[in-house]
Amino acid sequence: MDGGEVERVSFVLCNLAESAVRFAARSNTNLVSTRSGLKFLSLRAGIYTDAFPLYLNWYPSSTKVLLPNTQPPVSEGRIAFTSRNELGEGMAALLAKGLDAFPSIKPKTDKNILLLTSQAKNTLEDLVRAISQAKGTETPLEYLEPSEWIAASAKDDVGNKPRAWFEARLVVLEGFNQGEAEVVDDALATLLGRTPETGFDGVQRLLREDGGFTWHQNHM
Numbered sequence: 001m002d003g004g005e006v007e008r009v010s011f012v013l014c015n016l017a018e019s020a021v022r023f024a025a026r027s028n029t030n031l032v033s034t035r036s037g038l039k040f041l042s043l044r045a046g047i048y049t050d051a052f053p054l055y056l057n058w059y060p061s062s063t064k065v066l067l068p069n070t071q072p073p074v075s076e077g078r079i080a081f082t083s084r085n086e087l088g089e090g091m092a093a094l095l096a097k098g099l100d101a102f103p104s105i106k107p108k109t110d111k112n113i114l115l116l117t118s119q120a121k122n123t124l125e126d127l128v129r130a131i132s133q134a135k136g137t138e139t140p141l142e143y144l145e146p147s148e149w150i151a152a153s154a155k156d157d158v159g160n161k162p163r164a165w166f167e168a169r170l171v172v173l174e175g176f177n178q179g180e181a182e183v184v185d186d187a188l189a190t191l192l193g194r195t196p197e198t199g200f201d202g203v204q205r206l207l208r209e210d211g212g213f214t215w216h217q218n219h220m
Helices: 020-036 049-056 084-097 124-135 146-154 163-177 187-192 199-209
Strands: 005-011 039-045 065-068 113-116 141-144
Touching: 039 084, 049 124, 049 163, 049 199, 065 124, 065 146, 065 163, 084 113, 084 187, 113 187, 124 199, 141 146, 146 163
Parallel strands: 005 039, 039 113, 065 141
Antiparallel strands: none
């Protein structure tokens, strides 16, 4: 892109997980960008597939996965998990060639939002099945009432995360279950020139490449 254009990158629905202060700062940046007269594009990245351990509180040593029994249930929470590698590849293509090289891609709203996601939606239950298939052994899934899930998850957590972390994580999972991370867009597929990897396939790939795969944010 030319020197007069500014790009920003942020997570889709990241306000579900970030503090009110950070969300306000991000919103103010969007407002300033809109009013400044600068030509800009706000890139919104889908939920990282690579962060699946964070959303399942899964570790290589885990013998089961605990999830909260919420309404709507976790089985209804479809998420557009997206590969970090493919996000990087897509963004690189956009920066190198410019938006004009992809006439079918149309940014949304006056904030010029470009949504970069896979084209598939997977539930957290799907990801547990992907773990089982990749490891060649069944990973049991157990549902607990929300308060019990928080207590059980915080007890002897491998990542040393406190109870308050799981209380906040419950809000994120409830948002997923209400469909707040299911939005998909064709833009990333257009930038890549192929269908992006699904969350299910991505989890299998990550674990087959490294059976001890971990995610840094799953540790305090």
